[in-house]
């Protein structure tokens with residue numbers, strides 16, 4: 395596995411606390427872009443090339459996670475969720491609390507099944523009723539390690555699952571961040587190209603709003619993940635996207651509450667994929683949004699496309715994706731941008 399991919403997948407960055415991943419993005423984008431800044435909001439903005447047109451690429455670097463809400467008498471930690479996480483996947487997970495002094499290991503616990511009465515056993519345990527065990531005996535003991543409002547991420551341990559399939563936490567959207575670096579490395583066009591690793595996407599597409607206002611591009615591509623439908627329990631009518639079948643060209647998100655890609659832009663992506671024999675799938679999704687949803691409404695409206703990498707178990711402790719789909723996203727973004735710069 396590419397060590398850079400592993401480093402990006404394992405880095406920490408709950409929405410609003412993206413410092414660690416932002417540092418990596420800044421360092422990596424500097425290798426191909428002469429200008430790289432971190433703005434007031436925390437977005438990493440890299441600029442490369444000269445020309446009449448301004449083009450913006452965006453990939454959010456924040457991840458869903460938690461924040462310490464309360465430390466109880468016995469030294470257990472109660473938490474809030476940041477971003478959309480399903481309570482059912484939380485029990486027993488290992489987490490990492492990112493304290494000022496360094497990471498602290500924690501386990502999300504609840505009452506074991508042996509002790510549950512019938513009615514209790516049938517009920518779904520809510521995150522409010524869970525706690526994080528950091529192995530401390532008392533509040534005082536725990537307070538020496540952890541502070542209220544410290545961010546918490548799922549345990550990081552990205553790796554290869556089998557063949558071209560890889561797993562890790564925060565696949566959404568570190569695969570997009572990795573693609574962003576690769577695109578800027580390879581891209582040679584006569585245009586001002588801005589690559590933005592955005593913050594706070596998972597809590598309302600906020601970094602994309604401020605950065606697209608600043609850049610005011612004529613054309614934009616958001617790179618993110620989308621829901622793969624190739625696991626048991628998902629009907630083909632819900633998602634027909636499959637790992638390894640290519641990058642997903644997203645046409646509509648959240649049944650139209652998110653981006654609705656302009657028909658000309660849609661054709662541009664599809665025609666370019668066909669002409670260059672790049673594997674692609676069409677993504678029409680009833681839930682979820684990307685930075686594209688806010689960029690395309692910037693100022694007077696921006697032609698914006700969305701490229702998504704199909705991902706299994708999105709917003710859980712471990713996602714799975716296919717490296718070839720990531721590569722298709724890089725190839726298609728480059729080919730589309732070459733056309734846009736020439737037009």
Ligand SMILES: [Zn+2]
Pocket residue numbers: 454566567595618619
């Ligand atoms: Zn995302």
